[in-house]
Amino acid sequence: MKDKNPDRKTAVEEKNAEKNSKARDPKQQQEPATPAGQAAPQELAVPAAPSGTRERRFRQTDLPARVIERRKHPRISMEQPLPPAPPCLDDYVSIIGQPELDEIRFLARRLRGKTVKMVNSTAVGGGVAEILNRLIPLMNELEVPTRWDVITGGNDFYEVTKGFHNALHGGEYNLTQQIKDIFMSYSEQTRQRMEFTEDLFIIHDPQPVGLVHSKSQERGKWIWRCHMDLSNAHQGVWDFLKPMIEQYDAAVFSAPAFACQLPIPQYLFYPSIDPLSEKNRELPEEYINKVCDDFGIDRSRPVITQISRFDRLKDPVGVIEAYKLVKKYVDCQLVLAGGGATDDPEGAVVLQEVIEAAGDDPDVIILNLPPWSALEINALQRASTVIVQKSLKEGFGLTVTEGLWKEKPVVAGAVGGIPMQIIHKLTGVLVHSVEGCAYQIRYLLTHPEFATQLGKNGKEHAKENFLITVNLKRWLVLFQILLGMAKPNATI
Amino acid sequence: MATAPQLPTTRPLWARSPFYFNSTAHLLRIGRGKANNLQELLEALRLCPDSSIFRHTFQTLEEHHFIKEGFSNDFSHWAFAACNEVELAERLAIIDVREFTSIATLRDRLVLIIEEYLQKNPRAATRTAMEPFYLMDSDLVVVPTPYVARNLEEFADGLHKISIHSIYYHFIDARLRLKLNNNDFSIWLEKELDLAQAADRINRIDIYTSTLEGVRQNILKIIEIELATPDSAGPD
Structure with missing residues (x-):
């Protein structure tokens, strides 16, 4: 088995190493922050190579045979490591500083003893579960007791909620009375099963939205946290859900463009990354070198990287076209790394298109990684000279955030939540075409001082807005406002 | 002596x-205002709550505290990056929020600058921006x-x-x-x-x-x- 945990140097890293070793040893494993009554994630199946994917043929180059071999057969770990224990608040001090940490503690002190319930629809997998896994331990550490409950339902319920999900993203949908009845019936069952004695309820996404019928006039504030883009929501589904959402005390969206007209206060909480997670924590240079060696990446030449699943909306073929335009002027490599080509039939088709677009160029390195490759992705991003996210459509675009956090110059499509992260030519570069993408990459590769400045600004921007600690602070402020403990805008 | x-x-x-x-700690509230061009921004600026003006001038300065040049307020940045109106962006960028001790006077200054610019450049008023401006609180x-x-x-x-x-x-x-x-x-x-x-x-x-x-x-x-x-x- 490949070592997933590179050597650690600092005290914080040593502390994390201790936690990680506990996580790897089942006897010492701490209880993960899974929701009440839910089992920890089980072993996942080892992904198979997408069927029909043939070995690439490269044209003759002067690259060493060993590098060519790695590019044809990258060493990809097929064993899923146990997740490390979540960090504690003090672990963040080296990142955000003591004053910021003190302010979070102060905000929490006022809320001490107030109880919170988070409800979503899945305990494992998906971005929401990932966020809650990290956020809830921090809230509990701050003595704001937070419980995580997951709604359950039969296949018919999940079919309905999946249909709602697609419809709220703008898809066609035939909303019938039967569908409404199934949704409301399971909401009612969950309501009967759960207790609602907390002071604050945070209900994530549309699936559990009907729980608000348990809202009491006397106690508890209810917040609907919508992680979806509702800008093109199916009118019928929205009209069905809206009366329930209007009963909440506040709604939280990830971008102003994602929100809908509502008569309740709507807040903007940017999605966040955890700087101490496997995907974002600092890595020793030796480990980054090892990952590059495993994948046949030459660190002596510039590396352009796009991390994303093999999906046409991420425009991987457009990235290859941009790379080809850059390559005329600058000797560089392109890394396209992501997943989704194993369990998603369309992903496999897109991967094949990408391989065809890459042709026999050995400097286009295509990596179909399993879902547990967070450390490898982290290393790839850190080894990159320029990070690209040339999406044609995007949610918030957390891969952009990850690139910014790693102090890399990022070139990204001006879609979805990306313009909130990239202030053009200040924290990164926004592009609208293959040609624009190629020009900006070329410029960054030939103007390293500008690239360095963008990277620095980008990291500060991520630190100020897109870290889990910033969101923790936002929740604490919102709790105080809703509970009447803080009076906002006394100045204005 | x-x-x-x-x-x-x-x-x-x-x-x-x-x-x-x-x-301080702050939350961003999604407002109801949205501008697709400069005329709509002007109308929104006249009507939006004080907290919106505060957000896009004083507060954005805090949020982008790490940027030394090229960023002073959200209106200027939008005029530059989304509307490609460089002269207007420059005129908005020179506003120093520290000269204002009330939001009302700051709002008046913003409105005046945009009004004057649109009088000189009437076509710019309804030219659709590359991205809308969302008014926040x-x-x-x-x-x-x-x-x-x-x-x-x-x-x-x-x-x-x-x-x-x-x-x-x-x-x-x-x-x-x-x-x-x-x-x-x-x-x-x-x-x-x-x-x-x-x-x-x-x-x-x-x-x-x-x-x-x-x-x-x-x-x-x-x-x-x-x-x-x-x-x-x-x-x-």
């Missing part, structure tokens, strides 16, 4: 009222910190320790709170420790060509000079 030797002016070593360092709450200063040494010590949000609160946000062209640090230094010159130099630090961390360092330099002079040194 012999003249008596000049005695150095004695400044108080201890403040009568200590300086309590506070900080800001809910800002004050967060006390454990740091208190009763003399200059403690003040310098506190300045070292506070977050940049605290610098923002005392140095920039204070203008609206006090309705004065001044800041909390300068007022305290002058009133409590008779350091009028230092207070004035602090008040003249340019926030648009410096980061908030840079503001902290500049203030500390001024304080260090005062600490180095014998009559301002802290108590033994």
Whole structure:
């Protein structure tokens, strides 16, 4: 088995190493922050190579045979490591500083003893579960007791909620009375099963939205946290859900463009990354070198990287076209790394298109990684000279955030939540075409001082807005406002 | 006739009222306003709540505190990046929020600049921007910190320790709170420790060509000079 945990140097890293070793040893494993009554994630199946994917043929180059071999057969770990224990608040001090940490503690002190319930629809997998896994331990550490409950339902319920999900993203949908009845019936069952004695309820996404019928006039504030883009929501589904959402005390969206007209206060909480997670924590240079060696990446030449699943909306073929335009002027490599080509039939088709677009160029390195490759992705991003996210459509675009956090110059499509992260030519570069993408990459590769400045600004921007600690602070402020403990805008 | 030797002016070593360092935390509220072109922005600016103007001028300065050049307020940035109206962007960028002690006067200035520009460039009014401008509001709450200063040494010590949000609160946000062209640090230094010159130099630090961390360092330099002079040194 490949070592997933590179050597650690600092005290914080040593502390994390201790936690990680506990996580790897089942006897010492701490209880993960899974929701009440839910089992920890089980072993996942080892992904198979997408069927029909043939070995690439490269044209003759002067690259060493060993590098060519790695590019044809990258060493990809097929064993899923146990997740490390979540960090504690003090672990963040080296990142955000003591004053910021003190302010979070102060905000929490006022809320001490107030109880919170988070409800979503899945305990494992998906971005929401990932966020809650990290956020809830921090809230509990701050003595704001937070419980995580997951709604359950039969296949018919999940079919309905999946249909709602697609419809709220703008898809066609035939909303019938039967569908409404199934949704409301399971909401009612969950309501009967759960207790609602907390002071604050945070209900994530549309699936559990009907729980608000348990809202009491006397106690508890209810917040609907919508992680979806509702800008093109199916009118019928929205009209069905809206009366329930209007009963909440506040709604939280990830971008102003994602929100809908509502008569309740709507807040903007940017999605966040955890700087101490496997995907974002600092890595020793030796480990980054090892990952590059495993994948046949030459660190002596510039590396352009796009991390994303093999999906046409991420425009991987457009990235290859941009790379080809850059390559005329600058000797560089392109890394396209992501997943989704194993369990998603369309992903496999897109991967094949990408391989065809890459042709026999050995400097286009295509990596179909399993879902547990967070450390490898982290290393790839850190080894990159320029990070690209040339999406044609995007949610918030957390891969952009990850690139910014790693102090890399990022070139990204001006879609979805990306313009909130990239202030053009200040924290990164926004592009609208293959040609624009190629020009900006070329410029960054030939103007390293500008690239360095963008990277620095980008990291500060991520630190100020897109870290889990910033969101923790936002929740604490919102709790105080809703509970009447803080009076906002006394100045204005 | 012999003249008596000049005695150095004695400044108080201890403040009568200590300086309590506070900080801020804010939430962004999604407003109802959205502009697809400059005419719509102008209309939104006339009608939006004060907290929206505050958000896109004062508060964005805090959020982008790390950028030294090319960013002063959201309206200017949008005019430049989304509308490609460079002249308007420049005219909006020169607005220094510290000159305004009320949101009403700041709003009037913004509206006037855009009105004048659209009179000269009427076609720019309805040209669709590459991205819409979403008017946001800001809910800002004050967060006390454990740091208190009763003399200059403690003040310098506190300045070292506070977050940049605290610098923002005392140095920039204070203008609206006090309705004065001044800041909390300068007022305290002058009133409590008779350091009028230092207070004035602090008040003249340019926030648009410096980061908030840079503001902290500049203030500390001024304080260090005062600490180095014998009559301002802290108590033994």
